Amino acid sequence: MSDSNLESKLSDQKSRMSELDLTQLKPYGDILNDGTIQVSFTLPVEPSPEAREAAMQFAHKMGLDQVKIATMEKAANGFAFFVVYGNTRHTVDFTEIHVVKVKAKKRSRDEIDEIIRTQIGRKLVVLGACTGYDAHTVGIDAIMNMKGFAGDYGLERYQWLDARNLGAQVLNDDLLKLAVDEKADVILVSKVVTQHNIHLKDLQELIKRADELGVADKMIFVAGGPRVTHPMALECGFDAGFGVGTKPSDVASYFVEEYLRRQGVSLEDAQETEAEISQE
């Protein structure tokens, strides 16, 4: 193959990706716009040629073409498990997508301490809890406890935060009573285990009670947990929501900036439009 041939071949490859049309976005398998998707599910029937055909028809109804049943396994008596590949017919317009995100610039613990020291001049009081029936403290512990998470120290370690982890199964009323007594600036609520969306009811109930007590606007309410998203938290009346993988400094970056914004202080490098702390 001559050099010029090779070059034209390479530029061909480049142009393949330049054909990407964001208004008609599709999943990528190994060729642009192939729309390849993988799904797995169980049907409550014994594995059989009929079960395989049923899986095939489900995949078609999901909008998949060229369906391949990669495997059909007997998961138990009367249960067939499938792994299925197919190419989707559907596209989405990526240019029309707008996601509400937490607005804050990501800062380090030292930077955050320094901002509180110089701009606020007193410790911010932060209360954290797992509320309602939830007994799973892994999330709130990761954010609050000294040790922190993934090398990012917890809020208790911040010199200019008075951070208290109230632990599990804290009642909304008890949390708010303490928040009022302690003049809390920030309330962090973690929700891990749920059933029938009880976590949403609990979160809404907290804000309702805070409203009744007249403190809903005086404190910054932050929700966190594997099922929590920022838009969902906003819908529940919270000020922000954080999902899995959030680090303590992400949360602190947010509430420090939010606190100052409410005081009418705008940091020079505050994040007004685009988020750096992205949550799904």
Added chain:
Amino acid sequence: MAHLNLDFAKVERCRELAQQISQSVEGMITSHTTVGIERATLRMLGVNGAVTRNGQFYPEVNAIIDELQKKGQLASGVMPLFVNGLIQTGLSVSELGREVAEGRIILTALPQALRADIDNKAIELTRTSVSRLVAAREKRDGLRLELKDHFDAEGKNGPLLYVIVATGNIFDDVVQARAAAQAGADAIAVIRSTAQSLLDYVPHGATTEGFGGTYATQENFRIMREALDDEGKKLGRYIRLTNYCSGLCMAEIAALGAMERLDFLLNDAMYGILFRDINMKRTLIDQHFSRRIIALSRIVIHTGEDNYLTTADAVENGHQVLASQFINERFALNAKMTPDLMGLGHAQEMDPEHPNVFLLEIARAQMTRDIFPKSPIKFMPPTRFKSGDIFYSHLMDAMFNFVGVVTGQTIQLLGMATEAMHTPLLQDRWMSIKNAKYIFSGAKDLGADIRFEKGGKIESWAAKVLDETLSHLEMINLKGLPRAIEERAFAEVSRRETGGKGHDGVIVRSPDYLNPFFDLL
């Protein structure tokens, strides 16, 4: 099986310290009773019905004990009053239980029989109750024999496959449990509804709604045991059943588990104090009585040391796990349990990105095996560093299974690829069992074929953890257990002797306290 070259003089010293530590609360345990113990006593005698309160079932034992507690009549135990009631009315245990619970008979208003007659009748009734528990145990053991059960506490037959079901509805749980058994599971744990540990009563009857799990009730125990008996006979394998013997109803759950032939109970001497903020005295007193029942019924307990690793750093906290295992072992011995009933717990929870993480995990798992050679070690899967990346998660579980089989763990709680997302789907459990069967078979004899490098990374880590454990136990012994817990000896949590839930249910025994179960269990 390859063994670590541990300094067993230090291990012995740890055991001595654990004994001294248990002595610091022994007097407190033997001089008190609790509302939970008195309720468990009535349940074993045969009071197991419920009354209706506010449209819900409320156990007769609670109705009876609430009333006596309100009157301050529990210092002698429920036994003298209840047995006197039997003598005075001529009713059966269950009839009297019902009448008193419904308020138609007031125990304290009855004429008083001679104390000697009460004592004799109490002993006779307790003997009958104990023989019922023994019969349940023998029925369970008979079924194990019939199905050629090959469970070995020392883990010589490879790890047992243990999975959870958690639908909230006992009837859906049965479907999931049968499916898991068919896929190859050896033991089924029915996860409890979250926060049941804080209920000061055991819900009654079959239940179909729960949060993150299914309520532990006597009827739910019976339904699941019956299903597993049936499934086990079809499969030709004995399938074990697990539930949670922790929280405010620790003693009662032990009694119900004994009656309904449970095989495993999660039961930890300190878990309730640290992780559920249940009163320290209440927990220590209740755990002792629950373990007396467990010892008689020869149920295997699983202790909760995995929790020290999920709430704090697992690389740094190995010594808390081992220290707690020594303490759990000692409290179990004090309750007449034998080492083959002590499923001491730990977990593979270190940061997967930590360099040489598997060497450290192997060191931890192997030292647990070597220090407690007769005990059925319970090994818990990664949870803390799991995310929605189910493919990576499945790989983490595979490595966990590998460590488990190489180090001879006895009971392997299988990890789920969807751990961080939802309670397991049927397919999640199937995939997890397939993963474990592959690795347990493929690396079956690897542990027997390897040796640990003397002074190598694995041995050095184990030696370091043992040293830290010894000094941790020295510190706890110096302070006494209550003060040590107050000063954050475990899980970075501080609890006070008089704080936490359920303290009002702790009662000082009077000199004439009567409960023959303490002698006959």
